[in-house]
Amino acid sequence: MSAAIRTEVLVVGAGPAGIAAATAAAEGDCKVIVLDDNRKAGGQIWREGSVAVQEQEKDSKKRRALERLQRSGAELRTRRTVFAATAGFVDALQETVAGSVTERIEFEQLILATGARERWLPFPGWTLPGVFGAGGLQALVRSGFPVKGKRVVVAGTGPLLLAVAAHLASDGAFVSAIVEQAPLGKLMKFAVSLWRQPGKWIQGARYRASVGKTAYRTGCWVVEAIAADHGQELRAVRLTDGKRTWTEACDLLACGYHLVPNTEIAELLGCTFEGDAVRVDADQRTSIAHVFCVGEPTGIAGIDAALAEGEVAGLACAGKSRDSLSARVITERAFGNRLQRTFALRGELRSLAKADTIVCRCEDVRFADVRGHAGWSDIKLQTRCGMGPCQGRVCGPAIDFVLGCKPASVRQPLYPVPLQALCSSLTEMNEI
Amino acid sequence: MFDVLVVGGGIVGSAVARECALEGWRVGVVGGGNLSGSATAAGMGHLVVMDDSPAQLALTAYSRSLWRGMAQRLPKTAEYDGCGTIWVAADEEELIEARAKCAVYEGMGIEARMLSSAELSEAEPHLRKRLAGGLIVPEDGVIYPPAAAQYFLGEAKRLGAEVVGLRAVSAAHGEVRLADGSVLTAERIVLAVGTDCTLLPSLPIQGRKGHLVITDRYPGVVRHQLVELGYLKSAHKLTEDSVAFNVQPRPTGQLMIGSSRQYGGTSAEIEPAMLRRMLDRTMEYMPGLGQLSGLRAWTGFRAATPDKLPLIGQAAGLSEDESLWLAVGFEGLGITNAPGAARLLVDGMKGRTGAIDATPYLAARMCRQVGVVYA
Ligand SMILES: Cc1cc2nc3c(=O)[nH]c(=O)nc-3n(C[C@H](O)[C@H](O)[C@H](O)COP(=O)(O)OP(=O)(O)OC[C@H]3O[C@@H](n4cnc5c(N)ncnc54)[C@H](O)[C@@H]3O)c2cc1C
Ligand SMILES: Cc1cc2nc3c(=O)[nH]c(=O)nc-3n(C[C@H](O)[C@H](O)[C@H](O)COP(=O)(O)OP(=O)(O)OC[C@H]3O[C@@H](n4cnc5c(N)ncnc54)[C@H](O)[C@@H]3O)c2cc1C
Numbered sequence: 042m043s044a045a046i047r048t049e050v051l052v053v054g055a056g057p058a059g060i061a062a063a064t065a066a067a068e069g070d071c072k073v074i075v076l077d078d079n080r081k082a083g084g085q086i087w088r089e090g091s092v093a094v095q096e097q098e099k100d101s102k103k104r105r106a107l108e109r110l111q112r113s114g115a116e117l118r119t120r121r122t123v124f125a126a127t128a129g130f131v132d133a134l135q136e137t138v139a140g141s142v143t144e145r146i147e148f149e150q151l152i153l154a155t156g157a158r159e160r161w162l163p164f165p166g167w168t169l170p171g172v173f174g175a176g177g178l179q180a181l182v183r184s185g186f187p188v189k190g191k192r193v194v195v196a197g198t199g200p201l202l203l204a205v206a207a208h209l210a211s212d213g214a215f216v217s218a219i220v221e222q223a224p225l226g227k228l229m230k231f232a233v234s235l236w237r238q239p240g241k242w243i244q245g246a247r248y249r250a251s252v253g254k255t256a257y258r259t260g261c262w263v264v265e266a267i268a269a270d271h272g273q274e275l276r277a278v279r280l281t282d283g284k285r286t287w288t289e290a291c292d293l294l295a296c297g298y299h300l301v302p303n304t305e306i307a308e309l310l311g312c313t314f315e316g317d318a319v320r321v322d323a324d325q326r327t328s329i330a331h332v333f334c335v336g337e338p339t340g341i342a343g344i345d346a347a348l349a350e351g352e353v354a355g356l357a358c359a360g361k362s363r364d365s366l367s368a369r370v371i372t373e374r375a376f377g378n379r380l381q382r383t384f385a386l387r388g389e390l391r392s393l394a395k396a397d398t399i400v401c402r403c404e405d406v407r408f409a410d411v412r413g414h415a416g417w418s419d420i421k422l423q424t425r426c427g428m429g430p431c432q433g434r435v436c437g438p439a440i441d442f443v444l445g446c447k448p449a450s451v452r453q454p455l456y457p458v459p460l461q462a463l464c465s466s467l468t469e470m471n472e473i
Numbered sequence: 474m475f476d477v478l479v480v481g482g483g484i485v486g487s488a489v490a491r492e493c494a495l496e497g498w499r500v501g502v503v504g505g506g507n508l509s510g511s512a513t514a515a516g517m518g519h520l521v522v523m524d525d526s527p528a529q530l531a532l533t534a535y536s537r538s539l540w541r542g543m544a545q546r547l548p549k550t551a552e553y554d555g556c557g558t559i560w561v562a563a564d565e566e567e568l569i570e571a572r573a574k575c576a577v578y579e580g581m582g583i584e585a586r587m588l589s590s591a592e593l594s595e596a597e598p599h600l601r602k603r604l605a606g607g608l609i610v611p612e613d614g615v616i617y618p619p620a621a622a623q624y625f626l627g628e629a630k631r632l633g634a635e636v637v638g639l640r641a642v643s644a645a646h647g648e649v650r651l652a653d654g655s656v657l658t659a660e661r662i663v664l665a666v667g668t669d670c671t672l673l674p675s676l677p678i679q680g681r682k683g684h685l686v687i688t689d690r691y692p693g694v695v696r697h698q699l700v701e702l703g704y705l706k707s708a709h710k711l712t713e714d715s716v717a718f719n720v721q722p723r724p725t726g727q728l729m730i731g732s733s734r735q736y737g738g739t740s741a742e743i744e745p746a747m748l749r750r751m752l753d754r755t756m757e758y759m760p761g762l763g764q765l766s767g768l769r770a771w772t773g774f775r776a777a778t779p780d781k782l783p784l785i786g787q788a789a790g791l792s793e794d795e796s797l798w799l800a801v802g803f804e805g806l807g808i809t810n811a812p813g814a815a816r817l818l819v820d821g822m823k824g825r826t827g828a829i830d831a832t833p834y835l836a837a838r839m840c841r842q843v844g845v846v847y848a
Binding site: 125127140415416418419422423428429430432449450452453454457458459460461462463464465 | 506507508509514550619620623638686687688689730743745748749752753755756762763764765766767768769770771
């Protein structure tokens with residue numbers, strides 16, 4: 042077994058933010074390692090797979106970024122899931138054909154670029170086959186899931202809906218409606234505010250154009266996913282605008298309620314938070330001096346913020362000037378704040394779940410079970426909600442929105458790991 | 474004015490509240506309905522007869538019989554399972570201990586039987602081969618403590634008990650002052666405060682930290698609660714940190730893995746070195762578990778007294794206050810002992826003779842020891 046690996050700068054996450062950070066630090070002559078749990082670098086937006094026409098520009102950006110990362114000398118180690126972290130090292134689990142191996146990586150400076158996941162909300166029928174997360178279905182399609190000829194409703198909230206709809210349409214799906222819960226007024230204001238950032242406006246317009254005649258319904262949301270008579274197959278969704286309710290036939294529903302940052306490692310390390318986001322200074326430094334945080338965990342703001350923040354942190358680690366970037370970061374942060382305001386969830390979404398709607402899929406917990414408890418810890422202890430393999434990653438943010446209580450404690454292992462990974466046999470030898 | 478105010482809504486306070494309510498008393502539970510941070514939320518829930526001392530044997534045997542008696546009435550969420558315990562003997566020395574233990578249990582009329590090495594292996598195929606043998610105690614069981622505590626509290630409420638969510642900031646002379654400044658009065662106050670000694674600083678209790686790990690679901694891999702007999706050597710030293718092989722099959726098919734014991738420190742953080750020692754010990758007994766997926770690890774604090782016995786009954790000896798009663802200091806057996814302790818406490822309040830002798834658990838015994846141990 043190899044000794045613990047040492048590096049000057051360790052980057053966790055190889056999405057746009059992590060790639061930018063690693064590249065900048067390595068170009069500044071630091072020894073850099075980047076870890077990611079996927080097979081390849083790219084994160085959510087630059088995920089590998091089939092590429093739709095309107096994604097070509099994005100793809101060349103991705104290619105350039107990856108080539109530059111490679112030239113920079115930063116070492117990319119993929120298929121590594123970080124499950125434990127301290128101020129001086131992280132433990133990552135590497136899945137290999139021969140089984141799993143624990144790797145300990147010691148760092149001098151750490152950059153957290155762990156991205157975000159989709160927020161999901163409970164509504165009747167969401168567990169039917171055929172119902173997916175919006176980004177989730179997009180990722181499936183990228184890895185070969187066929188949607189050609191399928192009728193799809195894309196619903197929820199956030200700019201991601203348009204991107205997903207465009208992607209599905211280009212793969213041959215028939216997107217019958219895009220259902221956005223944010224009201225038209227807010228969206229108009231948002232669109233107008235984008236005049237300073239024409240790139241974003243053009244991208245949005247292009248997505249919109251590519252889904253052609255598909256109805257973009259604002260101020261509407263899904264109240265129920267309906268199965269075919271007594272069946273288990275999705276047949277339609279019931280939609281509402283708060284006054285009127287109607288049914289839209291579909292084969293697939295892609296439904297996501299914007300994003301929740303992945304902040305578990307930062308929490309484990311004890312970084313200070315501001316609301317749901319990790320607090321950082323102008324250098325992307327957290328409350329812990331040698332720990333930086335970039336991209337979505339500092340507040341959902343999209344790829345341009347991720348790229349700029351990543352570069353700032355990388356330069357800061359290498360002791361290089363990052364003044365030229367500060368205006369860009371500020372602009373992108375402001376965009377993030379507007380995103381948050383525009384796509385804030387409406388109160389009506391709190392009352393979609395019925396008594397028998399499942400809220401925790403790992404443990405089969407129903408909405409009736411989780412009501413009326415003193416807080417998250419009580420809900421968890423008395424109903425097993427959040428006790429399963431996802432450890433509240435999925436149901437936690439939903440319960441937070443619907444009932445107003447947050448999962449309390451983050452502990453290692455952050456992800457389920459073979460017990461072996463926590464034993465000496467591997468780590469101790471690594472430590473020699 | 475209450476007849477009894479119970480401070481602390483862990484499994485012990487909840488069991489006491491129910492027992493008092495069954496007497497028809499007016500009962501209040503201060504700090505009820507919130508288990509976060511309690512030992513009840515952290516503990517393993519092994520319902521086990523233990524024979525460290527005659528007094529411990531009497532209380533655990535009595536309590537276990539009460540659990541068995543209510544098994545049918547417990548809600549499904551309490552996950553009661555009479556899976557039995559197997560004490561695993563690694564070598565000849567431990568086998569001798571197992572035989573002695575067997576004899577003690579038989580003497581008490583508690584069903585127990587020796588297992589040969591082959592029988593052990595048949596009963597628990599995933600144990601490493603060539604262990605010396607074991608002792609099976611078929612009537613032991615497991616429970617899910619938070620739901621059992623909720624059941625007790627629910628029963629108490631059904632019988633009219635009032636639950637007050639606030640914390641108590643003082644409790645003396647028939648008055649309990651709550652965090653919001655209001656005052657409740659009662660004839661008797663029961664402190665069932667776990668490891669928290671702020672209301673009565675003379676409580677001779679220290680927190681003893683333990684780590685636990687839970688796995689994903691693997692039904693049938695382990696069938697009984699398995700405890701190494703070496704545990705007896707390690708668990709009861711009052712000074713050193715120790716680990717022992719201790720695996721529990723949950724009715725969900727999950728495995729709960731313990732156990733460690735540490736003194737000093739109040740931080741609930743996972744200590745990777747301790748976790749590793751504990752899991753290494755587990756792998757020595759069940760190497761195959763290394764492949765199973767571990768979902769979560771956590772810690773809890775056991776309320777340890779100097780003589781390893783709980784404090785049940787009037788506080789006399791630790792306090793002059795005649796309104797104060799105690800149900801604390803259950804170390805690693807509070808889940809098992811909650812129903813027995815509650816019964817003994819109420820017997821004491823009623824002045825009636827209970828099913829077992831209550832004197833070994835009275836605080837009065839601490840008068841002498843406190844001076845010595847905590848001087
Ligand atoms: C499902 C989904 C789909 C999306 N689709 C689009 C889209 O089509 N268009 C668009 O403009 N934006 C999309 N976004 C938004 C997009 O993710 C962000 O704008 C951008 O990618 C942020 O970059 P990032 O580097 O901060 O995070 P990410 O791109 O999310 O990268 C973070 C990386 O860190 C890895 N990681 C996290 N934790 C660990 C760990 N413990 N160990 C190892 N690796 C870890 C993740 O697997 C991921 O690869 C999507 C987001 C999601 C969640
Ligand atoms: C790792 C571990 C494993 C264990 N395994 C087992 C096992 O297998 N079998 C077994 O029988 N036992 C086991 N135990 C022991 C068992 O968990 C405890 O003995 C039992 O839970 C104690 O219950 P309690 O009600 O006395 O204390 P707690 O559960 O700690 O409850 C005390 C409550 O009182 C509250 N409180 C304190 N002060 C105040 C105040 N001023 N005002 C209001 N409320 C207050 C606290 O907040 C807390 O909720 C284990 C313990 C640990 C830590």
